[in-house]
Amino acid sequence: MNMAADTSPDTVSSSGVRRVNNLPIYIVVGIMLVFLLIMMIVAMNRSDQQNSESKEERTEVGSTNLLAAMITGDFKDGIIEPKIPPPRIPDIPQEILIARPDNLDLPPLPAVNTMHPVMESPEYQHIRQLKMQQFEEAVKAKTNVTIAAPRSAGSAPSATPSREEALARITAVRQQVDAQVKDDPTATYLARLQQIRDSGLSGDRNGLDALDNLPTELIDADSKRPNNDYTNFDVTGQGSRWELDSKPAAPETPYSLLAGFVIPAVLISGINSELPGQIMAQVSQDIYDTPVGKHRLVPQGARLVGEYSSDVAYGQSRVLVAWQRIIFPDGKTMDIGAMPGADGIGQAGFKDQVNNHYLRIFGSALLMSAVIAGATYSQRDAGGGGVFGRQNAGSILSQSLGQQLGQATTRLMMKNLNIAPTLEIRPGFRFNVIVTKDMVFSKPYQSFDY
Structure with a gap:
């Protein structure tokens, strides 16, 4: 308020205290009244339902028709059938006669048809008598076998070695x-x-x-x-223990690379163990002969062609590689069988990057546990879905759906748990080819000599 002398006190500035708006209060009060009205309607409906159920129960109990039906039971037509007497058990004699054969050693006789007797022919009776006679002779005969042992030409029949x-x-x-x-x-x-x-x-x-x-x-x-x-590991024959049967053998030609030596190389193509395939490498330095070491047999830059194995077990970190062919720079080729590849210290196989898929495995395990818990929870109260503990169609459907979805998801997650590690070898990996067989050349390498 302006308190100056030349200002009228009746004048109020526009920035003073404002009047409170009552509209929000009215809205809140209206909502509360509507809520109370709904609650009263629901309570009245429930009380009406309870009263109607009690009246129906009282009418059912006091009905004469219901009482008569309870008394008569299944005999509503007024006719009661006579009681059926129990079946009569036939009299069984106390002693049961058992037919015993006179001679237990004889074979059992065939069944005889007493109603229609069959007349046997004289030939049939004669054959049967012969068979019985042969059988009796075989039973009474002695059981012995006589074997004539072979003898040499110079020995006497009665001579028996001591x-x-x-x-x-x-x-x-x-x-x-x-x-x-x-x-x-x-x-x-x-x-x-x-x-x-x-x-x-x-x-x-x-x-x-x-x-x-x-x-x-x-x-x-x-x-x-x-x-x-x-x-x-000792000698078991007649020879000397310190004498070997093998002798040193000279190389067939001075242009040979014997087993046990290596061919250094560099990998050109990469390796991924998810799928098998062929790989290429390049010889990193000249390879000379074993006896003298002066003749160049494999030049630097020669190509190596091989294959790798994709069978990787859980916990494996090295991939198996076999080299099969050498392609010389001038186009000549040489088949080297299947010589293994090793790293710089001579260990078989290549080892570079290993992907064990830990995130995928543990993620699948957590997801599988959640699915199993959900399926178990959905079937926990399936027995009380209906009246008096009886299952209805909805509870049975939800139980079957949860069970089948849980089984299908569990199988899918189990496949993700059985994952082998992925081995990757990057290009540029240095390795050695182990020579397992003697490589014999006709002459030192010379380009385009054919």
């Missing part, structure tokens, strides 16, 4: 088996055993029993020898 002779021959067989270490001992012994049997030693059963047990003893003695015994 036990000492049999043991001497067994000792000779043992010595021959020990001498032939390069051959299969079991096959050699069986051949010698057949020779002894053909020569007439079969008359002495004790000697034959010893011969029959000998292969088992030889095999058992060989199997009982421990695998880590130093005698496995």
Whole structure:
């Protein structure tokens, strides 16, 4: 307010206190009244429903028709059928006669048709009598088998070798088996055993029993020898222990690269273990011969062609590579079989980048746990979906839907858990080709000499 002397006190500035607007208050009060009205209507409807249900129950209890139906039950027409007597059990005699055959050793007789007897012909009766006679003779005959043992041409029919002779021959067989270490001992012994049997030693059963047990003893003695015994690496023949059968051999030609040497190279194409494929590399330096080291056999810049394996197990970090061909700069080629590739320190395979897919695996595991929990929660209260604990159509449908969706999603997530790591080898990776076979050249390398 302006308190100056020349200003009228009745005048009020426009920036003073304003009057409160009552419109929001009216809106709030109206909403509350509407809410109270709705609550009263709902309460009245519920009370009417309860009163109607109680009246229906009272009318049902006090109805005479319902009482009559409860009394009569299933006999509403007024006619009661007579009671059916229980079935009569026939009298069974206390003793049950069992027919026993007179002779238990005889075969059972065929069934006889007493209603329509069949007349047997005289030929049939004669054949049956012959069969019975042969059967009785076979039963009463002695069970023995006579075998004529083979004899040598020089031995007499009544001469039987003694036990000492049999043991001497067994000792000779043992010595021959020990001498032939390069051959299969079991096959050699069986051949010698057949020779002894053909020569007439079969008359002495004790000697034959010893011969029959000998292969088992030889095999058992060989199997009982421990695998880590130093005698496995020792000489078991008649030769000297410190003498080798092999001798130093000169190279066929001075232009040869022997096994055990390496070919340094650089990878040109990359490797991804998700799919198999071919790879290329380039020799990084000149390769000279092994005997002298002066003749250039493989020039720098020669191409290497090979393949890699995509079979990667869980936890594997190295990829297997095999080199198959050399392409020289002048167009000549050479097949080198399947020589392995190794890294700079000689370890088989290449190792660069390994992707174990941890994010994908743990994400799938968390998602699978959430799906299983949701499916379990959807089926928890399925039994109480209807009146008095009975299932209705909606509860059964929701239960089946949750179960099938849970199973399908679980199978999908399980496939994502079984993921092998992905191995990647970038171009420019340096490695060595291990020479596993002798590479023989006709002359040193010279471009376009063909």
